[in-house]
Amino acid sequence: MAATRISDKEIERLSFEMRELAYNLWWSWHPSAQQIFKELSPFFWEDSNHNPVEVINWISGNELRGRLQDEEYCEKVRSVCKSFREYIKKKDTWGAKNASALTRGPVAYFSAEFGLHESLRIYSGGLGILSGDHAKAASDLGLPFIGIGLFYRQGYFLQQLSADGWQQELYPSCDPAKLPLTLVRDKKGNPIVCSVEIGHTSVSFQAWVAHVGRIQVYLLDTNLSQNDERSRLLTAHVYGGDQSTRVGQEIVLGIGGVRLLRKLGISPSVFHMNEGHSAFLTLELLREQLHNGKPLRTAEEYVRQHCVFTTHTPVQAGHDRFDRGLMEGMFSKFLGSLDMNINQPMQHGRVHPDDWNETFTMTVLALRMSRNANGVSALHGKTSIEMWKGLYPGMPEEKIQIGHVTNGVHTTGWASPRASQFWTVHLGPRWVEKLMDANFWHKVIDSDKISDGELWSLRTSLRRELIEFARKSLREQHLRHGGDGLTIFDNLLSPDALTIGFARRFATYKRAPLFFRDFRWAIQVLTNKERPVQIIFAGKAHPRDDAGKMFIQEIANISKRVDLFGKVVFIENYDINVARYLISGADVWLNTPRRPMEASGTSGQKVVLHGGLNVSTMDGWWREAWDGKNGFKIGEDKSHGDEHAQDEADASALRSVMDNEVIPLFYDRGKDGIPHKWLKRVRHAIATLLPVYNTDRMVVEYTKKYYLPKK
Numbered sequence: 001m002a003a004t005r006i007s008d009k010e011i012e013r014l015s016f017e018m019r020e021l022a023y024n025l026w027w028s029w030h031p032s033a034q035q036i037f038k039e040l041s042p043f044f045w046e047d048s049n050h051n052p053v054e055v056i057n058w059i060s061g062n063e064l065r066g067r068l069q070d071e072e073y074c075e076k077v078r079s080v081c082k083s084f085r086e087y088i089k090k091k092d093t094w095g096a097k098n099a100s101a102l103t104r105g106p107v108a109y110f111s112a113e114f115g116l117h118e119s120l121r122i123y124s125g126g127l128g129i130l131s132g133d134h135a136k137a138a139s140d141l142g143l144p145f146i147g148i149g150l151f152y153r154q155g156y157f158l159q160q161l162s163a164d165g166w167q168q169e170l171y172p173s174c175d176p177a178k179l180p181l182t183l184v185r186d187k188k189g190n191p192i193v194c195s196v197e198i199g200h201t202s203v204s205f206q207a208w209v210a211h212v213g214r215i216q217v218y219l220l221d222t223n224l225s226q227n228d229e230r231s232r233l234l235t236a237h238v239y240g241g242d243q244s245t246r247v248g249q250e251i252v253l254g255i256g257g258v259r260l261l262r263k264l265g266i267s268p269s270v271f272h273m274n275e276g277h278s279a280f281l282t283l284e285l286l287r288e289q290l291h292n293g294k295p296l297r298t299a300e301e302y303v304r305q306h307c308v309f310t311t312h313t314p315v316q317a318g319h320d321r322f323d324r325g326l327m328e329g330m331f332s333k334f335l336g337s338l339d340m341n342i343n344q345p346m347q348h349g350r351v352h353p354d355d356w357n358e359t360f361t362m363t364v365l366a367l368r369m370s371r372n373a374n375g376v377s378a379l380h381g382k383t384s385i386e387m388w389k390g391l392y393p394g395m396p397e398e399k400i401q402i403g404h405v406t407n408g409v410h411t412t413g414w415a416s417p418r419a420s421q422f423w424t425v426h427l428g429p430r431w432v433e434k435l436m437d438a439n440f441w442h443k444v445i446d447s448d449k450i451s452d453g454e455l456w457s458l459r460t461s462l463r464r465e466l467i468e469f470a471r472k473s474l475r476e477q478h479l480r481h482g483g484d485g486l487t488i489f490d491n492l493l494s495p496d497a498l499t500i501g502f503a504r505r506f507a508t509y510k511r512a513p514l515f516f517r518d519f520r521w522a523i524q525v526l527t528n529k530e531r532p533v534q535i536i537f538a539g540k541a542h543p544r545d546d547a548g549k550m551f552i553q554e555i556a557n558i559s560k561r562v563d564l565f566g567k568v569v570f571i572e573n574y575d576i577n578v579a580r581y582l583i584s585g586a587d588v589w590l591n592t593p594r595r596p597m598e599a600s601g602t603s604g605q606k607v608v609l610h611g612g613l614n615v616s617t618m619d620g621w622w623r624e625a626w627d628g629k630n631g632f633k634i635g636e637d638k639s640h641g642d643e644h645a646q647d648e649a650d651a652s653a654l655r656s657v658m659d660n661e662v663i664p665l666f667y668d669r670g671k672d673g674i675p676h677k678w679l680k681r682v683r684h685a686i687a688t689l690l691p692v693y694n695t696d697r698m699v700v701e702y703t704k705k706y707y708l709p710k711k
């Protein structure tokens with residue numbers, strides 16, 4: 001074939017489109033788009049934590065034009081840019097057909113964290129991941145939707161372990177110029193600056209916009225020279241600082257978020273508060289109404305009609321509470337602008353409005369000021385009613401407006417490139433549009449479509465990818481601690497062994513060390529030569545959570561024992577990237593929260609597409625998802641009174657399910673070396689879980705139940 005010369009005009013156009021594409025996080029859920037940037041500079045791609053903006057800005061226009069002269073590369077770029085353009089332009093979306101009532105007033109979704117990509121470190125854990133996945137699904141569905149969050153310049157910390165296994169927190173600054181973010185400007189090109197009153201100060205903020213496919217997420221940032229030092233640092237860290245920093249951040253998010261929307265000329269028809277952090281937005285909406293001369297009752301009713309609230313925390317201690325003095329101080333100027341004293345808004349934040357000694361609770365404010373509220377799994381919905389029924393004296397429980405929408409994950413964003421390719425080959429490229437289609441995924445049961453050999457080959461290669469990633473990460477950690485024995489890391493972990501993944505925030509209720517409660521049992525399972533088992537851990541503890549850090553240290557110490565070396569490992573710096581390796585490579589995803597403290601949990605949903613199986617206590621999403629054949633349960637679907645008894649019972653149930661079900665099934669091999677019965681479970685897990693526990697289903701449910709106006 002004669003090489004066709006690519007026209008200069010096309011090269012100009014493609015290099016322009018690539019730059020544009022780098023600034024739309026659409027690439028974060030399209031592996032072929034990541035590939036075109038990765039190929040430009042594999043080194044820089046890794047070095048920047050997979051950030052196309054850094055890669056494209058690092059490459060000169062000349063070099064890029066040079067690369068585009070290559071017909072093969074150019075064709076890939078052409079095809080990616082074409083898919084991107086088609087995605088953005090698509091008119092007949094689910095939203096266009098089913099949610100046209102929101103076209104004039106979009107959903108404004110407020111969240112203190114957004115986990116969109118590993119290079120944008122503005123999330124700490126599950127709540128952020130959920131917001132990021134919600135935004136991506138809203139884009140895929142074509143829902144009129146705007147996200148509001150904060151831009152944390154130093155983000156959430158990077159985690160390293162010291163030589164004795166103690167968590168160290170690093171806070172390098174992010175340079176927004178190197179991130180897929182654009183400063184929000186007015187028509188004349190001047191940065192848009194708004195302000196909020198915090199205490200006696202007026203604090204200015206600007207906003208960065210992240211384009212996420214068809215939708216935008218605005219991130220507010222107080223780091224402006226006109227602010228004093230303290231105000232500039234307000235948005236430096238995710239959940240950083242003391243109580244007054246916390247109130248300050250929440251004022252920027254809630255009140256500032258509404259002001260930014262107004263400045264942009266956007267009138268949302270629904271304000272969705274994802275967790276109580278943004279609940280001050282209801283006070284700003286109230287202020288607007290009163291300012292327009294509405295009487296208090298009418299104003300409050302207006303606010304309630306426009307707000308919905310999702311709670312995520314089934315424990316009292318997890319809810320933001322602020323004492324009266326702090327609230328009065330922080331709101332002095334804000335309330336001064338109103339014909340209102342502190343008592344009125346304070347009352348909305350107390351379960352017993354007239355009890356002056358009660359602290360102000362964000363969740364209470366959010367519940368009082370929204371038309372609907374929900375928990376994030378069926379059990380959590382019930383737990384939430386139990387927790388907050390005091391707000392509705394005399395009302396029967398079934399009348400309380402707290403429902404539930406079980407969380408999901410943005411499946412295509414979590415798919416490892418290899419898994420994505422696998423489903424494209426076996427089910428065709430349109431699998432990405434069939435995420436809610438149970439009939440479609442039922443095909444996976446059929447071994448004519450996909451043979452056990454093919455499925456096992458996927459599992460085997462994903463496991464190897466994880467193990468090589470773990471070896472590299474541990475080698476780096478070892479070198480940092482001044483070690484040298486490099487070759488020992490080449491044999492760490494076995495690519496053939498049953499691999500358990502455990503990765504999540506190291507909050508103590510998640511009980512990371514539960515597996516080791518009977519240490520002799522654990523040693524015997526982990527050192528078994530015929531049926532080897534290994535565990536890979538990862539997770540960050542909150543900087544102020546010493547008990548969580550002690551759990552990390554305990555795991556780190558176990559991993560250093562001579563008899564367990566290379567069988568138990570802890571990978572540092574759990575983030576979206578580390579998560580993707582773990583959820584794709586693990587055969588078994590271990591989840592041991594102390595029920596009912598895991599409101600939903602989502603990490604176990606990410607393993608499904610990769611052929612992993614869940615082993616979990618009956619909490620959150622798993623107790624609705626488990627059907628006896630699509631994974632394994634630890635213990636029964638019931639709550640315990642006493643924590644110690646619960647831990648004992650769950651540890652014992654975990655040992656029993658490992659000994660009697662998980663390990664025997666995994667090592668029950670045919671003559672071909674393939675665990676056919678295991679794979680039958682895997683197929684069943686995909687068919688039953690994938691079409692349900694995803695954010696397309698979740699966002700559709702939110703739209704129908706809560707976003708659309710009731711007829």
Ligand SMILES: *Cc1c(COP(=O)(O)O)cnc(C)c1O
Binds near residue numbers: 129
């Ligand atoms: C999915 C995910 C979480 C949430 O996992 P849970 O199961 O809800 O604990 C937290 N952090 C990261 C990086 C994740 O990818």
